[in-house]
Amino acid sequence: MSDLFVWDFHGTLEKGNEKCVHVIFNRVMKEHGIDKQMPMKEVIELYGKPWAGYFKHFTGSKDEGYIQKLCARAIELSKELAPRYIEPADGAAEILAALKKAGHTNAVMSNTKPSRLKEFVQMVGLTEYFDDYISTDGDKTAQLRKWLDGRRFDRTYVIGDNEEEIEAGIAIGATTILIERDNRKSQANYRVHSLRQIPPLLG
Secondary structure (H helix, E strand, C coil), X not given: CCCEEEEECXXXXXXXXXXXXXXXXXXXXXXXXXXXXXXXXXXXXXXXXXXXXXXXXXXXXXXXXXXXXXXXXXXXXXXXXXXXXXXXXXXXXHHHHHHHHCCCEEEEEECCCHHHHHHHHHHCCCHHHCCEEEECCCCHHHHHHHXXXXXXXXXXXXXXXXXXXXXXXXXXXXXXXXXXXCCCCCCCCEEECCHHHCHHHCC
């Protein structure tokens, strides 16, 4: 059997999307009559959440219809603007290609709708390295467990830049690797600053 590598996408395998999220979020707010802008610092703190998480946090609204309307507009703008900002993270293609060549399984996991997740992966030129996509819609632990049901691997690794991915990895007994942005607390087995620091950890 091969090893399984479950990769978060945003902030892990790509870079630049946080700038895109910042632009899109504030544009959607302005279009809906809210002049207050979300600072980049707050965008980064929430990074990795689905669009609904951003809009609920910022507006405080519990009106699901309103939140979904904002999300739909954000997704529409993302299709137009994301290609201007997003690019593969340094070392992403190299490590994914090496793992695939060695016979391992790469899966990408994200709080992004399935079709859009595939578009993002294609956008950064990494499609050929992935065996499957795990769209989680806010609950990475539950969806990862569901995806794993009936599948068997020698070892499993979960790699991400957010504690949400680390918790999902711990829940399934995986070795967890955090791509760290700062010195926040984490339960991860390993902490690295770039993808290029991962290969020596795989033993």
